[in-house]
Amino acid sequence: MEDPAGGNWRGADWATRLVGTITQIQAPKERASLISDRSREHISQNIPPDAKSNLATNLGLGVSSWKDGQANATIRLSSEQTESDGSVPFGSLAAIADNNNATANINSANWNDNSILIEVAYQATRAARGTVEVRSFNSAYNELMGISQGVMLDDEGPFGQCQSTSVTVPGRPMLAGHGFESRGLDELPQVDHVSFPWESDLTPAPIDVYLKGGLRLIEGGAIYTSQLDSGWTSGYGSLHGGAIGLLVTRAMRYAAIAMSPANVEQVPISFNINYVRPAMVVPEPIQAVARVVALTTRFCTLEGELILPSGKPASRCRVIHRLVPRD
Numbered sequence: 001m002e003d004p005a006g007g008n009w010r011g012a013d014w015a016t017r018l019v020g021t022i023t024q025i026q027a028p029k030e031r032a033s034l035i036s037d038r039s040r041e042h043i044s045q046n047i048p049p050d051a052k053s054n055l056a057t058n059l060g061l062g063v064s065s066w067k068d069g070q071a072n073a074t075i076r077l078s079s080e081q082t083e084s085d086g087s088v089p090f091g092s093l094a095a096i097a098d099n100n101n102a103t104a105n106i107n108s109a110n111w112n113d114n115s116i117l118i119e120v121a122y123q124a125t126r127a128a129r130g131t132v133e134v135r136s137f138n139s140a141y142n143e144l145m146g147i148s149q150g151v152m153l154d155d156e157g158p159f160g161q162c163q164s165t166s167v168t169v170p171g172r173p174m175l176a177g178h179g180f181e182s183r184g185l186d187e188l189p190q191v192d193h194v195s196f197p198w199e200s201d202l203t204p205a206p207i208d209v210y211l212k213g214g215l216r217l218i219e220g221g222a223i224y225t226s227q228l229d230s231g232w233t234s235g236y237g238s239l240h241g242g243a244i245g246l247l248v249t250r251a252m253r254y255a256a257i258a259m260s261p262a263n264v265e266q267v268p269i270s271f272n273i274n275y276v277r278p279a280m281v282v283p284e285p286i287q288a289v290a291r292v293v294a295l296t297t298r299f300c301t302l303e304g305e306l307i308l309p310s311g312k313p314a315s316r317c318r319v320i321h322r323l324v325p326r327d
Contacts, residue, residue, distance in 0.1 A: 054231050059095040059242045062131075064103060071103040071136040071150070084205045087127040090268035090319070091249030092207075093152065093162070095242025097122050100134040101164035105146030108138035113170040115146075117241055121272040122152065124160035131155060134162060144168055191283045194227040202254055213250060217258050221291040221302075224251035230281055238278035239314075244306050245273055248317045251290035252302040256321050259292045260300055263326050270320040279306060279314035286314075298323055 055061065060081060062074035075088075075096045083089055097120050106115060136150030145167045152160040196214025198204055204215070214225040224247060232243040249271070256266050279286065290304035300321040305313040 073100040076131045091246035094245025097162035098241040101148040104136040104138045104148040105166040109141040113168040119165045122162035128154040193229040196225045222255035224288040247288045251288040255290040256300045264323040267322040273317040284309035
């Protein structure tokens with residue numbers, strides 16, 4: 001038997017070299033870990049403790065960076081922004097997938113025009129915990145659109161990936177002075193963050209209390225009602241894509257729990273959202289409506305929309321949960 005590298009594999013020598021080759025194949029590969037530079041630091045909040053009308057605070061956004069063609073960003077949520085088990089809400093990942101992939105597109109293409117994301121997707125092998133980081137690269141771009149993708153990591157290492165599509169919007173105005181650290185919200189409607197009744201026996205998670213959302217179960221699904229203030233908006237006066245993803249997935253989570261067997265754990269593994277039109281901040285409630293479209297012993301597939309006060313959808317979303325039997 002010929003050795004591809006030269007020489008013959010015979011007898012005991014062949015067996016020894018074969019065992020060595022198998023050992024190399026089975027040796028665990030070095031796993032990526034979170035980097036320990038400025039992308040692990042977080043924006044200092046020089047605002048009053050009771051001021052929650054701040055985008056970085058509400059979404060847990062950290063410092064982002066752009067270097068050598070790679071965009072890096074982190075989120076780190078407070079204990080009042082998590083699921084009941086302390087994990088990161090699946091929809092909260094939309095905030096970092098949204099921001100970081102958009103950064104990769106904008107900086108790679110070097111656009112002069114403003115741009116918007118029209119689609120964000122991500123897949124995860126497990127629930128994320130602690131600090132979440134995304135490292136993104138642009139895959140392709142021209143003067144009209146850009147496509148990017150990235151790896152998602154938490155304190156335990158890689159757990160997923162994300163993708164997004166940006167399109168340029170020439171002439172789209174941005175509110176002056178409004179950003180992650182901006183205090184000047186006088187150009188935005190001064191909308192109150194209103195609480196809504198929780199009409200279900202399902203226990204709300206800390207993030208639901210933070211959102212002040214209301215839940216109502218319906219046949220085959222759920223409706224999650226909210227009215228967020230200006231601290232959840234982008235620089236254009238509309239709800240940030242991360243806020244939209246979070247609201248829609250809250251309805252989806254409870255629809256999945258209500259429709260699934262009681263002895264399974266919900267592990268969201270796939271998220272895809274299309275932003276149809278801006279969800280402007282207005283003093284009226286908006287509703288996230290979720291429906292279970294397929295349920296098997298292993299998976300629950302859901303579809304949902306964020307419905308504006310006008311009755312029109314701001315986004316359409318599809319999520320898949322893996323159902324894991326509890327011990």
